[in-house]
Amino acid sequence: MESCVHRIEVHYSTDPRLKMRTSRIRSLGFQIDELHLIDVYTIATSTRDFSKTELEDIGTQLVNPVVQKFLADIPTKIPFDYAIEVGFLPGVTDNVGATARQTIEDFFSLKFIEGEAVYTSQLFLVCGTLSPAELQKLGATLANPLVNRLLIRTRAEYGDKGMDPVVPVVHLDELPTAETVNLDIEDTELARIGKEGIVDSSTGQRRGPLALDLAQMQVIRNYFESQGRMPTDIEIESLAQTWSEHCKHTIFASAMDDDVPNGLYKTFIQAATNKIRAEKGDKDICLTVFTDNSGAIIFDDTYLVTHKVETHNSPSALDPFGGALTGIVGVNRDTIGFGLGAKPCINFYGYCVGDPDYDPALFRGKNKSMPILSPRQILDGVVRGVGVGGNCSGIPTPQGWCWFDNRYAGKPLVFAGTVGVMPREHSGRKLYEKEAAPGDLIVVAGGRVGKDGIHGATFSSEALDPKSPVTAVQIGDPITQKKLSDVIVKEARDLDLYRSITDNGAGGISCSVAEMAKECNGCHVYLDKVPLKYHGMAPWEIWISESQERMTLAVPKEKLDAFMSLMQSREVEATVIGKFTDSGKCVVEWHGNVVMDIGLDFLHDGVPKKHLATTYTQKTYPEPESSCPDRLDATMLSMLQRKNICSKEFISIQYDHTVQGGHVLGPVQGIGRVQAEATLTKVVPNSKKGVGLSQGLFPTYSEIDPYLMAGAAIDTAIRGLIAIGVPLDTIAILDNFCWCSSDEPERLGQLKLAALGCYDYAVAFGTPFISGKDSMYNDFSGFDADDNPVKVSVPPTLLISSIGIHPDVTKSVSMDAKIKGDLVYVIGETAEELGGSEYFALLGGIGNTVPKLDAALLKTRYGGLTDALSYELVASAFPVSHGGLGIALAKVAIAGQLGMDITIPSNMRPDYYLFSESLGRFVVTVAPDHKRAFERICGADAHLLGRVGGKDLRITSGKILLDLPVADLTNAYKAPFRGY
Amino acid sequence: MAVAVQQNAPQVTGLTRQSATAMIDEKALIMSGFGINSEMETKEVLTRAGMDADIVHINDLIAGRKRLSEYRMLIFPGGFSYGDDTGAGNAYANRVRNNLWDDLLEFLDGDNLVLGICNGFQILANLGLVPAFDKHFKRDIALMPNQSGRLECRFVSLKPAADNLWTKGIERLYCPVAHGEGNLSCSKETLLRLKRQKMIAFTYCQEDLTPAYGKYPWNPNGSVEDIAGITSVDGKVLGLMPHPERAIEFVNLYDWPLRKEMMRRKGVSVPTESMNMQLFRNAVGYFR
Structure with missing residues (x-):
């Protein structure tokens, strides 16, 4: 060579x-x-x-x-x-x-x-x-x-010779053919194929997990028996991809116990959205929910916006940089692949990792082999990966968060989301609808196919163990994708050159082509036409490879020349790999031989239904034993330095959050630069409107009460947007469940309660789910330094992301206290609700009383604040979240670099009052001139606590509880990640 | 702790001129392709300043589907061309030099303007279009990796350091930087010539217009003498690291919520446009 x-x-x-x-x-x-x-x-x-x-x-x-x-x-x-x-x-x-x-x-x-x-x-x-x-x-x-x-x-x-030149060229010598697989075997062996993979005839080794259980393998065996032939390897691999937990969400789709026969998704998520849409009638904001690559809501009469949040947990555990990078550019493609192609306009991130100061010393193999990466390495890698992805693609990344808990040390969670914008119509064509027609050509555009990412979909459906395939790792190429994205959403879409488009994510073309084939009822693929990075790949590998930066399109014959010459002029490789049909089948050829021929109905709907049984045991934890300190100065400084409360600004500033020119409220706010809970971005020039993003996440509540955990996440996601002036009736939400050990009835019991919480609170607030994703096996199985088996499971984690439309961004407010003499209010009631709180964690406990939620009451309260903001009566607003009122007050003061004089009521233990995490609350500052008008609108919900001014935050309740210079608060807030 | 003392800053509130601007006949060409990403907001700001612009993929220029000679202003906008591989702006500059050099020289001979922002400035520097002493288009400056070792996105204050067609009527610009390689470096001789020939267009400064003195975060990248942008000898080519085109409305400014509140208390009306528009009005005004 x-x-x-x-x-x-x-x-x-x-x-x-x-x-x-x-x-x-x-x-x-x-x-x-x-x-x-x-x-x-x-x-x-x-x-x-x-x-x-x-x-x-x-x-x-x-x-x-x-x-x-x-x-x-x-x-x-x-x-x-x-x-x-x-x-x-x-x-x-x-x-x-x-x-x-x-x-x-x-x-x-x-x-x-x-x-x-x-x-x-x-x-x-x-x-x-x-x-x-x-x-x-x-x-x-x-x-x-x-x-x-x-x-x-x-x-x-x-010496004098230096390092040797190394040429890392790929050498493959396996026989690139499809092989038949005999399934007429004992059930134990059948199950083993499902668990560990097909035995490769040339090497004798297993090819990697199919993540198919015995029942599924038996259905596959029966199908091919009825066809009178043995299946090929590519057929089994294809079914494994399409039926994977990752693609089919079997746990959310399965019947559960006696009371959820239609499964969690239909019963609690989809049903909530259906009910809300029906109740809202003409005021329904949804355009496309659940069916496309992203969910879409109305922006204004002309535009729509999309949102989608994905996880990329398993790849990020092995290669944090590559995993996070492909996570963010992957979800960008869910935007480009929405409808006929939306333009990615805002990126969103979230990381759950172990404490970076903690070294878990765990190994994937025995004898201290294959050490897992430290939380610090994982954090560094994922932060950099999402940054490179967004920065190179020219997509601003204002909104995100980071959560630390050592239960994420075995497997981190990496959330990556993208908002897109698109005209609702172009030349009379609805851009959010698409349909491939029989006879359309299947075109793959973008990067080439290699061995990277093989078994990605099935692998992420399994817990992480020593047999995790290294080919699951991939490094993205944002510039190749940028070229592809530009030519699709800025040129080809509006030239009407294709009828349908979807992205190649999990399962590669096996999933994208088969998914689009549903639109016309069939496809015929010539697999040998697929452009490869290197020779020697077997057909099944090409079919399921998850090589990045590829979209699949349905191009009508008469448009093909125009489409291909446009792609060529932009140096985007595009190849016809087959055609869509109405045969009812997915047929794949390899050099003239049919290697796959499966009915579409079996491929998509043949997966056997499961019936899952759940149990739930209410856990109780000892309440921390402590008395309230006489003064809370030291407590406050310790709270501000907790990693889940302190500044992670080093992430915000390495992510470009101003590109595309829509920055209104950014990730850090005020002259004291505090990280905000919500951001606001203009996505349509010359419109007064803007897109607000926020989120809620309370993994520490999950083990205490999963139902209220879901409520807390939903309320917090909504409240972040209310605080900047986004009205409740424009808000939609997204769910990302990242669970653990989902084969255990107790874990499923928690899941069921969380899903029920999602239904109840989404319906009560009237905020529809528009998109969601779940990842069910976030467990690590390995060994400690003494070869003892260790399992580390993430706490059941539910991320609720929110998106809403601000009607006039010039009336939005930031979080920082602004003017000396302004009045400080807390809106909402504080109860003794510290179970799972940051304060109890500081005291070394967990407790049991997680915050309760009365959504009907909060709806009225939020409407009041929205009115006050629209009349421009409020100078700053900030939602009370992790760490409670005390932390919210400190953050508002730090952001404004202004002191406050605060008096709190004396009917509760002062430390509990300050650090309780009761929901539904805001800290707002109001100009004295607006006092009467503000109080008239917010009524009894608003409690005057004191005034802005001076250099100290002073909190009194009968006596002085705390008196700290804002400079000291600032130092504490910024200390933990200084130097990152 | 890098807390800016905003309360003491002068009231640089930007412009009040908001009437519809008459469009001029001359047109601008905005380059795109291979990872350039700020072409749309750059077109938007030019339109607001009164000049039509076409976004043109570099391959359309190379293939002759579009001609540079039909335009009076050439803009290399911000982006991550070729992912900053082989040095920010370098690969795109190579593509221009290897394919469009003669057209570019002809364009520079005319009474035309060239603007490079961020990645565009890095491209101009690698093409040698700035500083271009004695019309020798060789690389005399480098935009090296930031001293912080990574991309830095934050608002910075800039003040004009020369009187030229771009800086007219500007007291201060306040706009984001978002780059990993903006640390301007050059030989002592080059620096001396840049100063002597008044080619330093903008420098990073503190909010009250006192120099940044190389101090982070006011000087966000470690650039020599706080240089944020330079022109060619004749002033018609400007390269600028920060992004004024990303903050042309008042609500795009980092500190707008505080400013708004202060203005309202004083009974001052709140502007809709930011001070950063003036740079683009100046450029378009050159042709009026």
Whole structure:
């Protein structure tokens, strides 16, 4: 293959990155004296070589000579002790390498042929004294063994030759055919195929989990018996993808106990939306719910907005950066694949991870093999991944959150969401409807297919254990997707060049094509037409691969030429891989042989119904034993430093939240820069309206009362939007259930209660669910350092995300106290509700009394605040959430860098009053001139607590409880993540 | 703790001119493709300033489907062209140089304007369109990775450092930066020439217009002498790291809720437009 290999090493004259990189490495405990970073390009060609002069030209194209220098085929020679090179493993996406290749092609007017490429790697030249063990450990923090190759050399080994040029080319030698699989076997063996995968005839090894249980395997066996033949591997793999928990949501679809015969989804989620829509009548805000890739609500007479929140938990546990990156660009495609293509206009994120100061020391294998990544590594990786995805795609990322609990140390949860915007109609065509027609061509556009992401859908339906396949990991290429997104939503859509579109996510084309085939009742695919990253892939792998950045479209024959030439002009690869039919079947050919022929009804509806039984045991926890301290100054500072309360601004500022020009209320607010609960963004220029986003999440309440946990999440998601001025009747919500051990009746019992809570409170507030997703097995099974089996399960976690339309963004309010002398109110009642609270956690307890909720009462209260905001009577508003009223007051003061003088009632223990997490409350500040008008509207709900002013937050209840300079509060609030 | 002392800042409230602006006949070309991403908001702001703009994919220029010579202003907007691979703006600049160089030289010879914002500035720098001393289009400056080592998105204050067609009537700009590589670096000789020939257009400053003195967060990236933007020798090419086009309405400004409240208490009417529009009115005004 490649015969000519050249290596170009680039370094800065004065490297601006070194200060941060060095201190970061030191902060991880490595005593290094000095660090140098070298960017390496390895050029591998076979059809032509590059001369010395040509390599000089190439080097010049790859650097800025003002600050950088390069060496072609000469190793960098500066003083150092160790050289650590981190490159990619074969087949891993190398975006920088691809760009360098294009630049070289452009410069010399040539095209690299298959097998020729540019590969990048980074060389760390380290000065200092490290033991061999420390050196290995340092290497491990720089490279993830699942995606990176690592080469470590001492100065002596480096010698005059430097590092070897490494060409990570993919070599595959398996036989690329479809094989038949005999299912006429014992049930134990049948179950084993479902659990561990088909045995590969060439290697004798299992191909990886199908996540099909015995009942499902038996149905598959019966189907093919009735067809009078044995199934092929591709047919079984395809059924496994389509029937996966990830795609079919079997737990939410199954009958449960005697009282939920139609399953949780239909009974509690869909039914809530149906009821709300019927009750709202003409005021229904929903356009498309549950059926498309995203949910859509009305923005105004001309536009709609979509929202969708996905999780990417299992991939992020293995490769946090790649997992989070593909999570966010994946959900971007749920926007591009909504209707005929909405434009992604806001990204949203959420991370549940272990405490970054905690080292769980857990292993996926015995004998301390395959250590799991530390919470710190996971946090760093996922933060960076979502950032790179959004920043490179030009999508602002204002709204997000981060939650810490060591029960997420085995498996983190990574939520990624995207809001899209689209005209409701174009040239008389409804853009939110789509239908492939028989005879339309199946076109795949975007990136090429490799082995990456194989078994992603089935893998995420299983708990994480040593057999997790590494091919489940993938690195996204946001620029390839950006090109695809631009040409679809900014050009092809409005030229009416296709009839239907969907994204390739879980299950790859096996799911996207089969899903679209429902619209016309059939498809016929020529699998050998699919463009590949490298040769040697088996048909089943091509069919289910989850390689990123691909959309599937239905293009009418007469539009094909126009479509293809547009794609070509934008350098987006598009390929016809088959046609849609009305045969009622999904037929796949491979080099002229039919390798799959399954009825669409069996493929989509053949999955056997389950009947799940649940149990529920009310748990009780001891109440923390403590008395109220005399003064609460120290308590307040400790509360502000809790990781779930303090500032995570380092995330907000590395995410571009201003691109597209719609920034109104951003992720941090006020001159004191406090992270807000809700953000507001304009998505249609020249409209007064804006899109508000917020969320609610209370995993600490789940084990106490899952029903009220769901209520707290819904109320908090709604209340965040009410506080900035979004009216209740424009708000829609999304559900993401991330459960654990969902084969245990107790866990299912909690799930059932949470789903019932979703129904009751969504209906009571009148806020419809428009989209949702669930991830049911967020458990880690492995070993501790002494080889004891360990299972770490996430707490049952429900994220409720909210979206609403602000009618006039100029009347929205931020959270910061603004003017000295303004009145401070709390709206709503405070009860002694501290079960699962941050305060009880500080005291080392859990407790039992989680906040109750009277939605009917709150609806009236929220209407009052909405009116007060629309009359511009309120200077700031902030919802009371985790940490309670005391924390809300402190945050409002810090944001405004203004003190407050507060008096609280004395009928409750003062610490309980300040840190109770009772729902339905806001802290607002009001100009004295507006006192009467404000109180008339908000009535008895508004309690005057004091005034803004001075430099201290002072809280009194008979005596002074707390008197702290705002500067001290600010320091405490910002301390924990300073330096991240 | 980086808390800005906003209360003491001068009342730079932006413009009051809000009447419909007459459109000029000249048109602007806004480049797109390969990860450029701010083309739509850039077109919007130009329209508001009175100039029609076409968003043109670079491949349409290369293929001759569109011609640069039909336009009077060329804009390289913000984005992440080629994902910042091989250095921000470098790969896109290579594509321009390898395919459109002659058209570009002809355009620069005419009485035309060129504006590069953020990634656009990085492209201009790699093309050598700024500073372009003696009309030599070679790379004399570099926009290096930020000192913080990562992308930084926050509002910054800018003040004009030269009187030129872009800075007319501007006291202060207040707009976001959102870049990972904006740390301007050059040789001592280049810096001296930039200063002597009044080519430093904008510098980062504190809210009260005192210099940032290289201090974070006012200078968000470590740029030498707080430089945020420079022009070519004749002033017709401007490269600017921050994004005035992203904050053209009053409600786009980071501190608008506080400003609004202060204005209302004083009985001052709240503007709808921000001070950042003036930069674009100046550019369009060049052709009036």
